[in-house]
Amino acid sequence: MNTPFQTRSISTTAKATNTSDGAGVRLMRSLGTSQVPLVDPFLMLDEFRSDDPNDYIAGFPAHPHRGFETVTYMLAGSMQHKDSVGNTGNLRPGSVQWMTAARGIIHSEMPKQEDGLMWGFQLWVNLPAADKMGDPRYQDIDPEAIPEHTLPGGGTVRVVAGRFGDQEGPVGGVATEPMMLDVGLPAGGSVDVPIPTAHNGFAYVFEGAAQLGNGEAPVARGHIAVLGREGDGLHIAAGDEGTRVLVVTGKPIDEPVARYGPFVMNTRSELEQAFADYRSGRLTQ
Ligand code: FE
Numbered sequence: 001m002n003t004p005f006q007t008r009s010i011s012t013t014a015k016a017t018n019t020s021d022g023a024g025v026r027l028m029r030s031l032g033t034s035q036v037p038l039v040d041p042f043l044m045l046d047e048f049r050s051d052d053p054n055d056y057i058a059g060f061p062a063h064p065h066r067g068f069e070t071v072t073y074m075l076a077g078s079m080q081h082k083d084s085v086g087n088t089g090n091l092r093p094g095s096v097q098w099m100t101a102a103r104g105i106i107h108s109e110m111p112k113q114e115d116g117l118m119w120g121f122q123l124w125v126n127l128p129a130a131d132k133m134g135d136p137r138y139q140d141i142d143p144e145a146i147p148e149h150t151l152p153g154g155g156t157v158r159v160v161a162g163r164f165g166d167q168e169g170p171v172g173g174v175a176t177e178p179m180m181l182d183v184g185l186p187a188g189g190s191v192d193v194p195i196p197t198a199h200n201g202f203a204y205v206f207e208g209a210a211q212l213g214n215g216e217a218p219v220a221r222g223h224i225a226v227l228g229r230e231g232d233g234l235h236i237a238a239g240d241e242g243t244r245v246l247v248v249t250g251k252p253i254d255e256p257v258a259r260y261g262p263f264v265m266n267t268r269s270e271l272e273q274a275f276a277d278y279r280s281g282r283l284t285q
Contacts, residue, residue: 041250043259045123066101069125203245
């Protein structure tokens with residue numbers, strides 16, 4: 001029962017880079033960059049955060065995906081999701097949308113506000129070859145459905161996916177069995193987050209700064225920290241201001257990745273097939 005907690009170390013840290021996507025939404029990309037191309041099974045992490053409508057108002061008009069999953073986690077603001085399967089979802093603060101594109105989906109995410117703060121994340125999760133051409137699926141999860149664990153020393157852990165303590169996140173049936181936690185700590189607070197030993201993972205600091213693992217220098221806001229493979233948890237500590245950290249782990253797929261734009265397959269010929277299917281209107285059939 002009482003196995004000692006061994007924290008993962010940090011293998012790489014990198015600052016998110018400014019980019020834009022969709023019809024011109026400004027983003028900070030921390031995963032899926034030249035510095036950190038992949039943390040198998042995770043392909044990309046974008047943070048969007050702006051109170052200038054020019055940075056987000058164009059939104060993400062209809063576009064395709066095949067071969068993986070897109071996850072939107074909203075912190076502030078509101079967007080409307082619509083897709084080719086007939087799903088609609090209201091992306092509001094604290095909600096998560098876990099969309100399994102599989103063999104093909106065309107969707108849009110458009111702002112439902114004309115001003116004010118828009119803040120959230122988009123995460124891309126790969127699918128194993130066996131599931132890339134499966135049926136699309138959409139999990140639209142209300143903020144109230146995400147359990148929030150209060151830590152003894154103050155702070156909270158929102159359990160989007162996977163498990164923390166005796167609470168289990170509402171996202172289910174995902175091939176890579178991901179864990180996704182939103183960890184908030186007050187000044188001086190700390191937490192030991194258990195992580196399945198078979199998982200790869202990363203932490204992304206989106207408020208304040210956090211000391212991660214064993215004694216490494218604090219990781220500042222807007223930086224990703226890739227976790228080493230040894231250990232069964234992650235020690236997170238806030239400095240003299242509070243911090244908020246997104247912790248994301250999952251089972252590695254360990255297959256070749258062929259990706260271009262909105263498609264993520266195993267081989268180049270499967271990628272070419274995805275583009276051909278999209279052009280001929282067969283992507284979602
Ligand atoms: Fe998309």
